[in-house]
Structures are given as C-alpha cells and as structure tokens.
Amino acid sequence: MKLQTRAFVRTAFVNLMVGALLFAIGLVADAAGFDGRLAVLRYPAIHLLVVGWLTQLIVGVAIWLFPLPERPGSPWMNRLGWIGFGLLNGGLVLRLAGEVGPAFGGAVWAGWALAASATAQAIAAWLFAALLMPRLRPRTGPHASAGAPR
Numbered sequence: 530m531k532l533q534t535r536a537f538v539r540t541a542f543v544n545l546m547v548g549a550l551l552f553a554i555g556l557v558a559d560a561a562g563f564d565g566r567l568a569v570l571r572y573p574a575i576h577l578l579v580v581g582w583l584t585q586l587i588v589g590v591a592i593w594l595f596p597l598p599e600r601p602g603s604p605w606m607n608r609l610g611w612i613g614f615g616l617l618n619g620g621l622v623l624r625l626a627g628e629v630g631p632a633f634g635g636a637v638w639a640g641w642a643l644a645a646s647a648t649a650q651a652i653a654a655w656l657f658a659a660l661l662m663p664r665l666r667p668r669t670g671p672h673a674s675a676g677a678p679r
Contacts, residue, residue, distance in 0.1 A: 530593060531592070531593070533589075533592055533607065533610045533611065533614070534589050534590075534592050534593040535589075536589075536614060537585050537586070537588055537589025537592065537610075537614060538585075538586060538589040538590070540581075540585055540614070540618060541581065541582050541583075541585040541586035541589060542582070542586075544577045544578070544581025544582040544585060544621065545577075545578065545581075545582040547577055547581075548574045548575070548576075548577030548578040548581060548582060549574070549578070550574075551570040551571070551573065551574035551577065552570070552571055552574035552575070552578070554567060554570050555567060555568050555569065555570035555571035555574060556568075556571065558570075559571075566632040566633060569628060569629055569631075569632045570629065572628050573624055573625040573628045573629060576621065576624050576625075576628075577621060577625070580617070580620075580621060580650065581617075581618070581621045584617075585617060585618075588613075588657050588661075591661055591664075592610060592660070592661070592664075595661060595664035595665060596664065597663070597664060609656050609659055609660040610656075610657075610660050612653075612656055613652075613653040613654075613656035613657050613660065614653075616649040616650065616652050616653035616656070617649070617650055617653040619649055620645075620646040620647070620648075620649035620650035620653065621646070621650075623642045623643070623645050623646035623649065624642075624643065624646040624650075626639075626642050627639045627640070627641075627642030627643035627646055628643070630642065
C-alpha cells in the first residue's frame with residue numbers, strides 16, 4: 530500500500546477516534562450538567578466523523594483501488610493528493626476552532642475560521658475529483674466487454 534493511501538486511511542481513523550471522543554464529551558457534559566459550553570463539541574465532532582473519517586477513508590481506499598495509469602511525466606497527480614490531504618485536514622482543524630471558539634470567547638475570528646474551513650474543504654473535494662478522474666478508465670483485454678450492457 531502506498532504512502533499516500535496509508536496517510537489517508539490512518540488519518541481517517543484518527544478522525545474517527547477524536548470525533549467519537551468529542552461527541553461523547555459533548556453528550557456527557559450536556560446530560561450531567563457540566564459546563565454547558567462543552568455541549569458545542571458535538572457539532573464539530575459530527576463533521577470530524579463524516580468528513581474527517583468517512584470521506585477521507587473513501588478517498589484513501591479509492592486511491593488504492595484505482596492506481597494511476599502507467600504514464601511517465603505525471604508527478605503532479607501525487608502532489609494533488611497531498612495538497613488535498615492538507616486542505617481537508619486543515620479545514621477540519623479550522624472547523625473545530627470556528628465552532629468551539631465562540632463558546633469560549635473567540636467570536637471575532639470564528640466566522641473567518643468557518644469560511645476558511647469551507648473554502649479549504651471545497652478545494653480539497655475538487656482536487657480529489659481531479660486526482661481520481663484519470664484513474665477511471667475502460668477495461669481492456671479479452672474480457673473487456675464481458676460485463677458491458679448489450
């Protein structure tokens with residue numbers, strides 16, 4: 530398994546663990562009557578679970594399942610994956626800060642953090658599409674039309 534695939538999958542599982550922990554802290558704090566500000570952790574936790582875990586796991590497995598065609602001179606494809614990886618995870622951190630910040634007195638910059646998070650993750654989604662699209666190619670060989678509709 531290539532380094533990029535391993536990075537996506539491992540980071541996805543880290544996001545799963547962090548998201549589940551934050552969600553549990555938010556639920557327990559709300560139910561047990563602890564500091565009410567901790568309940569806000571549930572919202573970025575859901576984002577960590579859906580985008581950080583699920584989406585990142587899907588992209589990592591897709592990179593593994595659909596290898597690049599054998600063509601020299603396309604090193605930019607590998608860079609697209611790393612740039613998207615950084616933007617996605619940076620956007621997750623910004624999302625966490627932007628949603629939790631106002632509860633703890635950081636309301637001035639929270640809107641900017643959320644806007645930067647959404648922008649980074651949207652760009653990451655487009656980069657992942659550009660990364661994976663060339664990997665989808667028609668089957669070749671003697672059984673190329675075996676599963677094709679007639």
